[in-house]
Structure formats: C-alpha cells, structure tokens
Amino acid sequence: MTETILAAFEGNPYFTAGFGLFGVGTALALFRSSFVHGARLARSRLLVSLEIPSKDKAYPWVLHWMSTSPTTKAWSPTLSVQTQHTRHDNGSTKTEFGLVAGPGTHVFRFRGAWFMVERTRERQMLDLSNAAPWETVTLTTLSRDRKLFPQLLEEARVLALEKEEGKTVIYSSYGPDWRPFGQPRRRRPLDSVLLAEGVSERILKDVRGFIDNGSWYYDRGIPYRRGYLLYGVPGSGKTSFILALAGHLEYNICVLNLAERGLTDDRLNHLLSHAPHRSLILLEDIDAAFSKRAQSDKQGFASMVTFSGLLNALDGVASSEERIIFMTTNHVSQLDPALIRPGRVDLREEFGWATPHQIRGMFRRFFGDSDVELCEKFVKALQGRHVSTAVLQGHFVEYRDSPKLAVERAIQIGSPASP
Structure with missing residues (x-):
C-alpha cells in the first residue's frame, strides 16, 4: 500500500514541481547563508x-x-x-x-x-x-x-x-571641549599695537616672568596662575593687544563667553582646567556677565554660571594650575571688588584715549616719517579731544592716499574732552 501511495505522488506533476522548487529554495537559502557567513569570516580575518x-x-x-x-x-x-x-x-x-x-x-x-x-x-x-x-x-x-x-x-x-x-589658533568652547574657531590667524607683531608708553612693556615683562619661573611658584607653595585685567574705553586696543601678545609668545587664545547659554559652574571649571597647552584664556567684557554680586549669584543672564562659581573656578580648590587669564572690560567701576582682588587679578592696566605718543606712532605708520611737520599738525589738531585708536585707524584708512587731507579733517573725529 505504501508503494502505491508513493507511486501516486511521484506521478503527480504538481507535487514534483513543488518539491523541486522547495529544494531549489532551500539550496539557495543555504548558499546565501553560507556566503554571508563566509564573507563575514573573511572580512573579520582579512580586513x-x-x-x-x-x-x-x-x-x-x-x-x-x-x-x-x-x-x-x-x-x-x-x-x-x-x-x-x-x-x-x-x-x-x-x-x-x-x-x-x-x-x-x-x-x-x-x-x-x-x-x-x-x-x-x-x-x-x-x-x-x-x-x-x-x-x-x-x-x-x-x-x-x-x-x-x-x-x-x-x-x-x-x-x-x-x-x-606661524599663526595663532582661536579656540571657542563647544560643550565640554575647546575647538578651533575659524581659520588660524597670522601672528600679529607686538609693536603693531601702539599703546601708551610703558604699557606693553610692563605686561610683557610680567607675563614672561610668570612663564619662566614656574619652579619659583612651586617651591613657595604659590598657585601657578596669573590673572590680568585690561580696562578702558572701547576701541582702545585691548583685544588687539592680547592677540598680538599671544602671537609674540607663540601661544594660542581660548575665548570664553560667560553669557553662553547652557554654561554651568561645572562646565566652566572643566573648561578652565582643560584649556589647550600654551594658551591664553580670554574673558571679554567681563562686566557684561557679572556687574554686581547681588544680581549674579542667582543668574548669569543666558548662562547658568553663578558669581560664586566663577570665583571658585578662578582660584578655588579645584581651579587649575599653569594658567594665564586675561579679562577685559569697558566699565571697571561695575565690577565687584571680589572678582578683581589680588590672586584673581594680579596686574591691571588701563587702556585710555589715544595719547600724543600713540597718535604720532600711528600717523608715521600710515604715512611714513617724511613729513614731521604735518604729523605734529595732526597731533596738535587733536589736542583737547577724546579719540580712540580704533577711530584713528579708521580715519587713516579713509585718507590713506592724502595725509594732508587727513590732517585737515582731524577735527571731525573724536569728541571734546571734558573740562
């Protein structure tokens, strides 16, 4: 009877075709599985x-x-x-x-x-x-x-x-890390930023003394960090000088915005402690982030940095060593004394209105030393007027082809000095 049933199935064309298709499908599936497995094995061994x-x-x-x-x-x-x-x-x-x-x-x-x-x-x-x-x-x-x-x-x-x-890299904070911001800038010569007499030399001497005397700090148990405050009128060259100083020292610059949205006390401390090697940390317009302790202990505008968190990051127990911080402000009177006390700010320098020394230097840089009389006329025309070095530069660029016209129109720039 069994033989009769098998003979019936064997004679059925539908069964024979189905069994054949099933066999082909099974064989293809086995081949595909073997191929994938073999490819994975080959990849793991060969690649x-x-x-x-x-x-x-x-x-x-x-x-x-x-x-x-x-x-x-x-x-x-x-x-x-x-x-x-x-x-x-x-x-x-x-x-x-x-x-x-x-x-x-x-x-x-x-x-x-x-x-x-x-x-x-x-x-x-x-x-x-x-x-x-x-x-x-x-x-x-x-x-x-x-x-x-x-x-x-x-x-x-x-x-x-x-x-x-030969360039200065500008870093900006991205989350917990520092990342280059834009293209590296060509190093600017230090003497290209004309300051009042003695200012550049004092800052450079102090920074050099700090960099070259790490062992002196460690031997005496003094925290190896230095803070600088550059304050004064807008356009007086504070940021330009820091950029030139970094290039002169072959350092880079880490720009930290304390008003950055989402910045917290912990992240601030982390950023200050993990700045790239040979970098100056720049806190621009520090007055815009914290004016008085009363308002800043609760908020840091868009950020969540507290005033006490900033102070601890600057010189608290967890603050980092081997660090140089520059702060800039146009309104030094608005800063809390606790922020700029010694230990947090070790050297202060005022960047004021352009002095006769700066005016002469900038005039000669644009027009050369050939006409001393014309240069003195320009300096005399600005006596009794408040003018920033940024305004002077813009004036010289506008009249770069006519020093005589630059002198004639000097009265148009700046503002009368207060009596």
Missing part, C-alpha cells in the same frame, strides 16, 4: 577598520588630509564644502572655500595600500556639545596593512599643524 567619531580631534585632520595631502589621491563621489569667513581689523573680509569628502563611500591609496573610507551622518542623533549631527569616519583596509593607520594619522596631524605654523 580591519578604524572608526573616528566627529568628537575626536583627528576627525577634521583626516578629512582635510584626504583632500590636500600630496602623498595620496582620493576618489570621492561626494564632496562637502567648508567655508571660512574672516573679518580683518581694518574692516576687510576674506572668504575661503575648502572641499572635503562628503557623506558616502570613498577610496584612496596610501603607501601602496588601498583604503575604503565611509563617512556616515546620523540624522536622528546630535552631538550635544554643538547640536550638530553626529558623524563618523570609518577607514577599512587589509589586515596586513593595519600598521599604516598610525602613520596615516600622524601625517594628517603634521599637515594640520603645518597649517597653523
């Missing part, structure tokens, strides 16, 4: 990947290196633009466009080995430090070439540092 998240410092280095390195040529089907817009002190602007590998898959050859680069962007995931989409660059190559990863990263680092050589 190696290096993941670089956008939060890592090497992330922009590698993207820039791929597009500019003379030692490699990358094939990139998609590109992203990086626009750098710079405004100079004289009012002119400069815009540069850089092209780097965009999201997608890219291929390049480095020292005889092929690398596949995948740049991914998570649209549903944000970097909480700057609200930008979270990105990742993954480099994949043969396992035998894994030794090239450190060489690649080092070459990218060196190329990035060459871009900064």
Whole structure:
C-alpha cells in the first residue's frame, strides 16, 4: 500500500514541481547563508577598520588630509564644502572655500595600500556639545596593512599643524571641549599695537616672568596662575593687544563667553582646567556677565554660571594650575571688588584715549616719517579731544592716499574732552 501511495505522488506533476522548487529554495537559502557567513569570516580575518567619531580631534585632520595631502589621491563621489569667513581689523573680509569628502563611500591609496573610507551622518542623533549631527569616519583596509593607520594619522596631524605654523589658533568652547574657531590667524607683531608708553612693556615683562619661573611658584607653595585685567574705553586696543601678545609668545587664545547659554559652574571649571597647552584664556567684557554680586549669584543672564562659581573656578580648590587669564572690560567701576582682588587679578592696566605718543606712532605708520611737520599738525589738531585708536585707524584708512587731507579733517573725529 505504501508503494502505491508513493507511486501516486511521484506521478503527480504538481507535487514534483513543488518539491523541486522547495529544494531549489532551500539550496539557495543555504548558499546565501553560507556566503554571508563566509564573507563575514573573511572580512573579520582579512580586513580591519578604524572608526573616528566627529568628537575626536583627528576627525577634521583626516578629512582635510584626504583632500590636500600630496602623498595620496582620493576618489570621492561626494564632496562637502567648508567655508571660512574672516573679518580683518581694518574692516576687510576674506572668504575661503575648502572641499572635503562628503557623506558616502570613498577610496584612496596610501603607501601602496588601498583604503575604503565611509563617512556616515546620523540624522536622528546630535552631538550635544554643538547640536550638530553626529558623524563618523570609518577607514577599512587589509589586515596586513593595519600598521599604516598610525602613520596615516600622524601625517594628517603634521599637515594640520603645518597649517597653523606661524599663526595663532582661536579656540571657542563647544560643550565640554575647546575647538578651533575659524581659520588660524597670522601672528600679529607686538609693536603693531601702539599703546601708551610703558604699557606693553610692563605686561610683557610680567607675563614672561610668570612663564619662566614656574619652579619659583612651586617651591613657595604659590598657585601657578596669573590673572590680568585690561580696562578702558572701547576701541582702545585691548583685544588687539592680547592677540598680538599671544602671537609674540607663540601661544594660542581660548575665548570664553560667560553669557553662553547652557554654561554651568561645572562646565566652566572643566573648561578652565582643560584649556589647550600654551594658551591664553580670554574673558571679554567681563562686566557684561557679572556687574554686581547681588544680581549674579542667582543668574548669569543666558548662562547658568553663578558669581560664586566663577570665583571658585578662578582660584578655588579645584581651579587649575599653569594658567594665564586675561579679562577685559569697558566699565571697571561695575565690577565687584571680589572678582578683581589680588590672586584673581594680579596686574591691571588701563587702556585710555589715544595719547600724543600713540597718535604720532600711528600717523608715521600710515604715512611714513617724511613729513614731521604735518604729523605734529595732526597731533596738535587733536589736542583737547577724546579719540580712540580704533577711530584713528579708521580715519587713516579713509585718507590713506592724502595725509594732508587727513590732517585737515582731524577735527571731525573724536569728541571734546571734558573740562
């Protein structure tokens, strides 16, 4: 009977076709599973990947290196633009466009080995430090070439540092980290900022004395940190001098905005304690963040920094060592005495209206030393008037082709000095 049933099924064309299709489907599924498993096994044995998240410092280095390195040529089907817009002190602007590998898959050859680069962007995931989409660059190559990863990263680092050589990097806070803000600026000569006689020399001598005498501080148990307050009228050169000083010392600048939304006492302390090496920390317009203790113990305007939190960050138990802080203000009378007491501010310098010394120096810088009489006429025309160095610079730029006209119209700038 069993033989009769089997014979009936064997003679049924529908059963035979179905069984055949089932067998083919099963075979294909087994083949696909084996292929995927084999591919994974081969990938794990033959290939190696290096993941670089956008939060890592090497992330922009590698993207820039791929597009500019003379030692490699990358094939990139998609590109992203990086626009750098710079405004100079004289009012002119400069815009540069850089092209780097965009999201997608890219291929390049480095020292005889092929690398596949995948740049991914998570649209549903944000970097909480700057609200930008979270990105990742993954480099994949043969396992035998894994030794090239450190060489690649080092070459990218060196190329990035060459871009900064002879320049001052401006850092800004992004969440708990410091990141470069815009393109590095060309170092400005210290003598390009004309100050009242003796001011530049006093500050430079004090900073040099601090930098060169770390052991003196440690031997006497004195906290190794220094604070400076530059105060005075707007446009008197406070920020310009700090930029020039940083370039002269071959330091960078970390600009910290105390009114930044979301800034807390803990993050402030973390930023001050983890500033990049050889950097001056700049707190501009300190009066705009905290005028009096009564108003600031409860709020820091858009930020959540308290006055006591700022004081503790400057010289509290958890405050960092080996730190140089510059504060600037146009209204020193509005600052709480506790903020600028010795230990938090060790040297104060006033940046006032342009002096005859500054006026002469700026006139000669624009028009040369050929006409001393014309220079003295200009200085005399401004006697009894309050004029800032920023206003003077703008005046000289406007009449750069006619020193005589600059002298004739000197009365139009500044304001009469109070009796």
